[in-house]
Amino acid sequence: MTEAEARWAWSPWLGQELPPHGPEVKQQVPAEVQVLTLQATFDAHRKSNTQLWQRLYDVMETPMMEKSKVEIIESVRGTIERLRSRITELESRAVGSPVAGTIPEGWPEMETARYGDFDQVDWEMRFLSRLTQLLTLRPFDAGVYEIEKLEWAESWMTLIVRVWFREECYLVGWQQHLPTLRRTFTPADASAVANAWHTGEFSPCYVPQPYEPEPDGIHWYGRRP
Incomplete structure (x- = not known):
């Protein structure tokens, strides 16, 4: 038996008319x-x-x-x-700018003039940046409170918190002289000091006992003179 005969013998269409295929199918569509x-x-x-x-x-x-x-x-x-x-x-400007570490040819060399104790100001901004991050993340803190005010002026930080206890709310505040705080730490890395202050002075934040508000309605920890 040849291969062609074998294929014909096993064809499912043996003895029947083959179905339309190829171009013939399209020809049958109206x-x-x-x-x-x-x-x-x-x-x-x-x-x-x-x-x-x-x-x-x-x-x-x-x-x-x-x-x-x-x-x-x-x-x-x-x-x-x-x-x-x-x-x-x-x-091209970025590659040749002073920020990138090089000064383009023909550019005048200019030094940034900074006045006052800019090192302390920079430290205070880094401290407040880290503290703000901690107040947002609330690590290891189960107190029920919200930040009422966070203010920075003349190297003094003012933080006021509204704390809830038994469906009553209380105001608790801190006023901290940041240069003094910096001097108490060695080394005084701003982020590390902020971590320490948040852990030791603030967190967890609860209603102090006894609660002794001043005339402004706030129980203060430390006051600006």
Whole structure:
């Protein structure tokens, strides 16, 4: 038995007319149905194409009837070229700027003048930045409270907290002279000092016992003279 005879013997269509396949299938579909199928496919592509163009016009903030498709393409190309040019300009400035560690040729050498005890001011800002982060995160703190005020002026920090206890709220405040606080730590890393102050002085925050508010209604820990 040859291979062809073996295939014919095992064919599921043995003794039957083979089903239509290939181009013959399309030929058996009525022309009206083929036209409707093509029209539906064309409409879907046209709708998708229109939506894509509409998105492009929206990005360029241009009404569709104001510019032709050729004009909007040229507008996009011009915008991209301007942006690339601007990016190149900014990158060249950044590479040659004093911030990057080099001064471009021809630039005058300028020193930043700082007045007063700027080292202490910088330290206080780093301290307050870390303390604010801790007050937001509330690590290891189960007290029910909210921050009423956090103020910094003339090296004094003022922190006022509203604390709840048995459905009643109480005001508790701290006034801290930051240069004095800094001198009590060695080394006096601002973040480390903020961690220590938050753990030792503030957290956890509860109603002090006895609660002794001053005329302003706040129980103070330390007061500015």
